[in-house]
């Protein structure tokens with residue numbers, strides 16, 4: 363099996379889907395690994411580190427590949443250059459991009475968008491949403507600490523006592539829980555809330571305080587559902603009062619397949635103390651805060667609102683190590699006796715493959 367990895371071309375993308383560690387494992391499994399020079403530069407993996415473990419450099423690394431690994435989907439022109447039947451594994455979001463999904467279909471690519479994997483125990487080792495959300499939650503808190511004109515921890519000094527910053531994390535999924543843990547380690551007084559009731563225990567186990575806004579909206583598959591208008595009004599009314607005493611808000615709330623829920627209104631921001639900070643990790647899908655400008659940091663009535671994009675890329679080295687392990691664990695399901703093999707009876711393949719397969723038993727030598 364020829365595995366090919368090209369340089370990521372999306373603006374600002376520093377991560378890579380193959381690390382020297384996973385390259386070594388693929389070579390040990392009998393694959394020929396071809397990489398475009400510089401694939402790991404953004405994550406500080408040198409070409410030499412890949413060559414040392416058996417990779418070959420090739421400017422056209424993906425041209426003859428059977429299996430192509432990526433972080434973000436390749437450009438349509440690059441997809442057109444893949445051979446028919448190439449297996450493409452990465453964060454592909456084909457449903458969100460008509461040009462790319464058309465290119466994938468006309469090139470006859472067998473795509474495995476990893477974000478489509480079910481969130482089951484067995485899929486955890488392949489779960490790029492979780493591994494990358496962890497880095498995003500961590501970085502979001504560091505950005506907030508950087509922007510804040512205040513300390514996070516309590517300090518008792520000769521110049522007097524500084525009270526700890528009050529940090530509120532909105533949404534306690536994977537990113538939110540990592541944000542809570544990170545803010546806690548920096549010494550802030552941390553609160554979190556979510557609409558899934560089971561998050562109370564998770565927030566408390568990290569030393570955070572659960573902010574009860576009286577709204578519970580667990581949906582399917584362990585995710586949240588969209589709130590009704592009444593629930594939303596209740597949540598907002600209680601939150602508006604509470605935010606007046608908060609120094610830093612980190613937003614991470616999401617509902618699968620929908621724009622980010624709007625939780626922090628302009629009026630709520632106006633009610634916050636000057637010098638407060640909102641970091642909106644949901645900026646990519648529109649933001650949880652009404653004032654969020656994706657990719658920008660603005661100030662409104664003394665409150666700084668940041669909407670950073672692709673936070674995982676800011677921690678490219680560890681994010682890539684984790685992403686590459688997720689990819690390798692998934693690819694291991696496809697490698698059998700030195701060939702690619704598709705067990706469509708395995709729900710991890712059957713549920714992630716795009717476009718959806720109806721027929722079973724496809725095997726490719």
Ligand code: NAD
Pocket residue numbers: 480481482483485486489491492495532533534535536537538555556557558583584585586587589614615616617618623625
């Ligand atoms: P996500 O990114 O879809 O959403 C982030 C959080 O926002 C969620 O906790 C959600 O409940 C919350 N949210 C949505 N609307 C909200 C609102 N109006 N107000 C406040 N909070 C709101 O979620 P995620 O981080 O991908 O994880 C979702 C679930 O999947 C969690 O239960 C997580 O434990 C579970 N999970 C399971 C596995 C596994 O077993 N393989 C792996 C990862 C995550």
